[in-house]
Amino acid sequence: MSVLNRRWRVAGMPSERLETSHFELETSDLTEVLDGQVKCRVLWISIDAAQRAWFQGATYRAAIQIGDTMPAFCIGQVVESRCDDFAAGDIVTGHLGWQDYAVVDPHELQRLVPTGTLSSYLSVLGITGLTAYFGLLEVGEAKAGETVVVSGAAGATGSLVGQIAKLQGCRVVGICGSPEKQKWLTSELGFDAAVNYRDEAFRQRLKEACPDGIDVYFDNVGGTTLDNALSIMAYRGRVVCCGVVSQYDTSTPVRGARGVPGVLIVKSVTMRGFLYTDYADRWDEGLQAIQGWLQDGSLKVAEDVLEGLEKAPEGLIGVLNGSNVGKRMIHVADPS
Template structure:
């Protein structure tokens, strides 16, 4: 190890409203000492996800992040030393490293990854983002050729991949994103058939024009008012894959939307299913094989937004929640 200082970002206070820089503090923490069954890791890239904000509210599919603790987050790391035969120095792993330079993590909680260039692809297309898009769309959404697929947060890490997979499956794809530039980018660069700018305010009307034959599959990353605008436009036997609810994560949750859900689900015979990508890890190899094939053949473009410096991690997450990023946002430690 060339640098033995462990820079750490602490969540010093749980935000009552919107997340701000004042809720974090950068410190020089102690070097972790791995116990039996643990590995000492040098973190290379930290994944930034809307879920980071949800963890501050309370327990989800993982325990809540408590005040005055290292901010939780997934990362790609290199093994420095290992107290387990399962890993050796130099191995590349994915795990819940937290926002810090070094971490000691139980080996059973780490996933060994292939060493590839760029390593960033292990967090984007071949990481949680790509796998979430793949399983959420194909296993939950079950799109068929010729159907209309709508995805919200379409310029983000998951949404941008969902739309591209739906296109290569022969669907008409409509993305919902914030701002004219993002919408133009979705159609001109990623091949979406149409894009709706939610910042214009008239989402229902714009969606009606973009999807005149109704919506068969909706991949929902945001919940709230956008979901409310989509529901009445779903076709009979439509499927909704519930991936996230970013509209509810930061600040005061929306008091409106979606209204009328039970009636619409019954009348239209809709399937509305939440999912967690971890449930699909036994099928991971097939997914990675497909994703690698699509990337190598140019059918999927990989979009990454890499920010340098662990000290910039808080602002990078705040920006992600505000919709600054295109593609997968991460921090190079």
């Protein structure tokens, strides 16, 4: 019996801002499951600003093309398996895309044995948590007594970075885009200070919040925010390059950070990019630490959930506009 599948396909390539018109919701018969393949029901879809960057060209994955099912990392449940690696009912993770069902090869999936809520495996116990943990502690080498500044601080990764930095004994300053987010960061998550990048006196406010300079700057946005942070770096400070959200949703991105490499040389600053997969052999270590903080209540998780596959395009556009607080994801279905 055929199964109808709804999928968001790419209908056009954005020249400037991403809009809902760049996607089309299509309903069609699902591809037949061949020998050696697995059919999954999509349960949760991760919404990440980097998905916009995939329109611009090949990155750590192939560039998006018109007609593609919009790609995304997801949690799913196996509903039919024609291979020995997975059985019906298994919970899995993989790049299943913006759709109800996906037929994939088994090597594209990882089995998940959840002990908590499924959504947490897209946030704190998934890519987001591992990115925050290794980016701050291994790339940034954050130490007690240092000043850590994180941009996109009210977002999925930034909100965890700031809290982990506090757990290490650091002074933490968050950069965000509204007074409401500033209050949330300081009153709910325990940041020492929060600065609004939309403030006309942003650079001065950031400087006042970091009187001894910035020891670790965890950058999720790039652009002029990065420029301002670089000008306030402390001697031998470290810049962790995690994302460039300010540059994704445009065809005319701001040119590279001003003063580089001069400012790096004068203050002996290091600047390094990374992917969480760089630490694949240590994921268990990171997850064990994160689970410990969750169990003792010292780490709070913010999840921004939209209900229904229909919400996927507006969910991504909202992340690019900064409307989310914490990790944004789409709840598509519950496991059977």
